[in-house]
Every structure is written in C-alpha cells, then in structure tokens.
Amino acid sequence: MLFGRVIAGLALLLVLQSCQELECRTEDPSCNLTGGMSLLLASGVVLIPDPKIYVGDRGNGLYRMDDMTGSGQTLYDGSAGTAFSDLRDAYVDENGNLYAATRLPGRIYKFQDMSGTGQQEYTGTAGTVFSQTYGVFADPSGRIYMVDQGNDMAASFDDMVGTNQQEYSGTPAFNNPNRIFVGPDSKIYISDGLFGQIRRLDDLTGTGEVTYDGSAGTTFGGTFGIFVTSSHIYVVDPSNALVHRFDDMVGSNTVTYDGSAGTAFAFPRGIWVDSQNRIYVTDETNDLVYRFDDMSGTNQIEYNGSAGTPFSNPTAVVVR
Numbered sequence: 241m242l243f244g245r246v247i248a249g250l251a252l253l254l255v256l257q258s259c260q261e262l263e264c265r266t267e268d269p270s271c272n273l274t275g276g277m278s279l280l281l282a283s284g285v286v287l288i289p290d291p292k293i294y295v296g297d298r299g300n301g302l303y304r305m306d307d308m309t310g311s312g313q314t315l316y317d318g319s320a321g322t323a324f325s326d327l328r329d330a331y332v333d334e335n336g337n338l339y340a341a342t343r344l345p346g347r348i349y350k351f352q353d354m355s356g357t358g359q360q361e362y363t364g365t366a367g368t369v370f371s372q373t374y375g376v377f378a379d380p381s382g383r384i385y386m387v388d389q390g391n392d393m394a395a396s397f398d399d400m401v402g403t404n405q406q407e408y409s410g411t412p413a414f415n416n417p418n419r420i421f422v423g424p425d426s427k428i429y430i431s432d433g434l435f436g437q438i439r440r441l442d443d444l445t446g447t448g449e450v451t452y453d454g455s456a457g458t459t460f461g462g463t464f465g466i467f468v469t470s471s472h473i474y475v476v477d478p479s480n481a482l483v484h485r486f487d488d489m490v491g492s493n494t495v496t497y498d499g500s501a502g503t504a505f506a507f508p509r510g511i512w513v514d515s516q517n518r519i520y521v522t523d524e525t526n527d528l529v530y531r532f533d534d535m536s537g538t539n540q541i542e543y544n545g546s547a548g549t550p551f552s553n554p555t556a557v558v559v560r
Contacts, residue, residue, distance in 0.1 A: 294559070296554070296555055300549055302338065304316075318340065324349075325344055326342055327556075329419065334560070336560070338354075366401065368391055373389075384396060387420045410446070416433040418464055419464060424468065427448075428441045429468055434462065436460040436462050458480060458494075460477050464476045473488070483498075483535070497535045502542055507524045507526075524553045529551070
C-alpha cells in the first residue's frame with residue numbers, strides 16, 4: 241500500500257512539475273495545458289499534446305505543423321470533396337474541427353482532420369448564395385460565421401446546411417469585408433478592408449455597431465486579419481505593412497509593429513495570438529509565417545514551409 245502511494249505521489253509530482261501552469265483564456269473556453277504536458281485523471285496519466293500551427297495558403301491549401309521549424313508538416317488540399325480553390329481563411333475550433341473559406345467558388349468547408357474526414361461543404365443556399373468567401377470562424381457553441389466580399393455581407397448559421405442562416409450587410413454597407421472574429425466579450429468583430437476599418441457588433445442585426453479606423457495611431461491603410469483577446473485587439477494592415485494592437489474601439493494604447501526585428505513585413509494578412517501571448521502573422525508577399533513574443537518583435541522566428549511544399553501566398557494562421 242505504501243509503495244502504491246509513493247508511486248502515485250511521484251506521478252502527481254511529475255504531472256505538477258510538467259504542468260506548471262494551466263491556462264484558461266477567456267477568448268477560448270477550452271483549457272489548454274502548455275509544453276507537452278500530462279494531466280493526472282482518475283484513470284491514469286493522459287498526455288496532452290502541444291498545440292499545432294495551421295497555415296491557410298492560397299496556392300497550396302491548409303498546412304499543419306508541430307512547430308516553427310516545420311516538424312510534422314502535412315498539407316491538405318480539400319480533395320476529399322471539392323478541392324480548395326484560392327483558400328482565403330482557415331479556422332480550428334476547440335473540438336479540433338477544421339474550417340476553410342475559399343474565394344472562387346465561394347464555399348465554406350468543415351472537416352475533422354488533415355485527411356478531410358467527414359468533409360462538408362456549404363455555399364449559402366439557405367439564404368444568399370455565397371460569392372467570394374474570405375473569412376470563417378466558429379464560436380464555442382459551434383455556430384459558424386463567414387464574410388463574403390462578393391456580396392459585401394457577413395452571415396452566420398448553425399450547421400453546414402445553413403440552419404438559422406442570418407445575414408448582415410453593415411451600416412453603412414460593408415466594402416470588401418475579409419475577416420470575422422467573435423471575441424471573449426461575445427461581440428462580433430469584422431475587418432472591412434477597403435474602408436480601412438474594423439467594426440464591432442453585438443449581433444448580426446447590427447445592434448451596437450461601432451467602427452474604428454486606426455486614427456488614434458497610424459490610420460489603417462486597409463484592414464485584414466483580426467484577433468481579439470480579453471485585453472487587446474490586433475489588426476493586420478497590409479497596405480501599411482503593419483500589425484496594430486490597441487485596447488478598445490477608440491484605439492487606446494495603440495502600438496504597431498512592422499516585422500523589422502527580422503524580415504520586415506511586405507503584405508501581412510493573417511494573425512493569431514497563442515496562450516502564451518506570442519503573436520503569429522502570415523505574409524503573402526514574403527511567403528512566411530512569423531512568430532514573435534511581443535509588439536517589439538522579441539524572439540522573432542520565420543518559417544517558409546520548406547520542410548515540405550514551400551508556402552505560396554500564406555493568408556491565415558491558427559494555433560490550436
């Protein structure tokens with residue numbers, strides 16, 4: 241009995257040592273353990289894998305890799321169904337479901353893994369048929385959100401047959417919306433590209449709609465990727481080759497970064513912030529995904545996909 245207690249104690253000590261921090265981010269209701277950790281459950285010790293890095297690439301499809309050197313790199317092109325054509329965004333929900341948005345034809349995809357298991361495709365036929373889908377997101381309830389540049393609208397629906405499809409075109413009307421994100425405050429954030437602004441809404445009826453154009457700092461030249469945490473709003477500005485970070489929809493405490501701790505940004509597109517607050521950015525012109533610790537570019541790392549098929553216009557990044 242004593243031996244069993246010692247073994248159990250050692251197992252728990254190992255778990256606690258390797259799981260020094262349990263991070264539950266308000267923008268992600270799932271709780272992630274960091275660093276290749278183990279969690280002691282009633283049934284024993286269960287290994288929790290490190291998050292994967294996913295890169296949506298216009299030329300090649302969806303990549304997944306274990307780290308910023310490309311370890312374990314795999315690539316999926318949609319060929320379990322309709323192959324991707326001009327993939328513009330990707331998302332991974334907390335249950336591991338993968339989503340993609342393609343521009344031509346306008347289509348949202350959902351599948352279970354990097355082999356395309358269970359692939360479903362939806363083109364908006366429960367409402368306005370999609371024209372050029374640029375952004376995709378899924379909230380914790382599983383409701384799916386998208387933005388459509390061709391129709392200048394945002395839409396949401398419960399499932400991949402369009403149940404309870406809701407659409408909104410903005411006030412004033414959107415002008416090339418390209419990304420959508422539901423923040424930890426349950427607000428909907430939309431990047432409205434040609435207006436060079438972001439919008440925040442309470443829902444897709446437009447309730448509580450407010451806009452911001454970057455004017456508290458460097459005014460946005462055009463907006464693309466957007467990511468929202470409990471503390472900050474991050475916006476990618478391809479026209480100015482900048483990432484902006486600010487605290488609220490009036491631009492409080494604005495800071496910008498241009499990638500110059502390494503290869504300066506040329507045409508940045510996608511953005512993600514991981515559970516350690518490290519920032520990931522894709523750049524379509526440089527064909528790179530970047531990771532850095534803060535808005536000064538500390539510990540900047542860059543990767544071009546060369547462990548397999550090199551990137552060709554990477555446009556989105558997700559870490560999950």
